[in-house]
Amino acid sequence: MTLDIVCNFRKCRKALTSQAWVTTCSHAFCVDHGKREFKRHIDNSLICPACNSELRDKFDVIQADLKPSETFKSIVLAGLKPDTIMDVAMRAISFWSYQIEQETLYQESLANHSKEKLQCLEEINTLNAQKLKAELDTAKRKIASLQEEFKKKKKQSDELTALLEEKTRKIQKLAFQLDAHKRRDIHGQNVSKNDNAAQCMDISELVGQRAASDAFVFKPMRDNEDSRQIFSPKTPIFDFRAKRKPSFQFRPLKS
Template sequence: MALCDDTLLCNFPKCRIKLCGFAWVTACSHAFCDQHGSGEFSHSPVICPACSSALSGKMDIVRTELSPSEEYKAMVLAGLRPEVVLDISTRALAFWSYQIHQERLYQEYSLSRAEVQIKQLEKMLNQQNQSRELDLGAMRGEITSLRKVMEEYKRKYSEVAERLMERNRQYQKLQGLYDSLRLRNMTVGERDTPARHAHHPVGPAGVFRHASSPRVSPPFLAMGPKGDSSSSSLFTCLEPDIPTTFFNFRSPAKERGRPFPQNQ
């Protein structure tokens, strides 16, 4: 704030608006806007809201116009001795210098608080950036592993696809062979059908008559002692419980030791 700048700020905490019109000034060199000055200085005891100083004197608080008229300027110091005018001007300039100094201190305090907050925010930002970098590195590693898994699956898929294509080719080949064999068998069957009808004549009821097979010779008969067939019987074994094999096949027990009969 420069000396030529005629703008003052309200010294009430959390106000800090530019003073215009009327303002309240105190003997402790503080200035307040008309709203807060009227509210704070309307009850007793009167305490300065900026420095908590007691303002009990009659001239400790003055409500002044910041932009006085020309008539007021011409008459406010008229008739006063030069040293009084200089003393009043010196005190007025001291009030203004104090306001500038206080404003500079306030700005420095605000700047220091802002710097502290900026440092805290930068620290928090660095911590968050580090955590994000760690998370990003973990995600990159996971993406790399997933890419490897995806490449492995792609390789397996290509192998399976090649196997499937090979199986399909084999299946098509076998299907072609099967179709050709079926057609060949159908052709051979159609050629053999007339020959079968010629060898197997059809009977009256439409049934094929099979050719008579040669008569089977009767089984061998065991001849009796006289050589006749009246006492002959089938050549069997008297012990049915014993399995009939080549080694235990024998004649009845009664005829053991008899000579084999001869036909006369």
């Protein structure tokens, strides 16, 4: 696995693969940030944006080719003594190790931050879970209570329905009885009307016969008298007794 160093500029962290600005304080920057930060001023005073080290010498910061050609590799250390070559190589390795160590620290910092955030989220999650569990338990108890109440109400409803059906049956029975009574009463009234009509007819005929023969006294019915006694066959309908002073005398016209 090949590790790439990244731009040390704050919040940049661009992977450096081909070109990079490197410093003697062991920091590296991308081309954009290198050009911007290491533009030489008149006094040649440069400041490393990562560690604020002063970079006075012209070789304190250079633009390096991270993918050197084979020719460059062959010539860059050519002619140097082995101890110098080893010294250069050791310094280059030290630069690399520092970058890897910084990257490791950064990743560990990120990991610790993420871990703390995760712990915080887990605590919040635990609290939320406890709260939800409490709400769920409350809801379950409420549901159980409502189910119990629903059973009671349903039982009452069934009882009331049964009572209503019984009352309805009684009302229907009473309605039939009332209807039967009405029919009987109507039939009785019709029979009574027919009897009265027959009696009226008899009385008219009788009055006509009496009027044709003699004068008679009309005796109105007293309040305490019963019509059945008056119209009974034993009692005369009209009183023709002359000795009793008539209060009203009917005289038919003679032709």
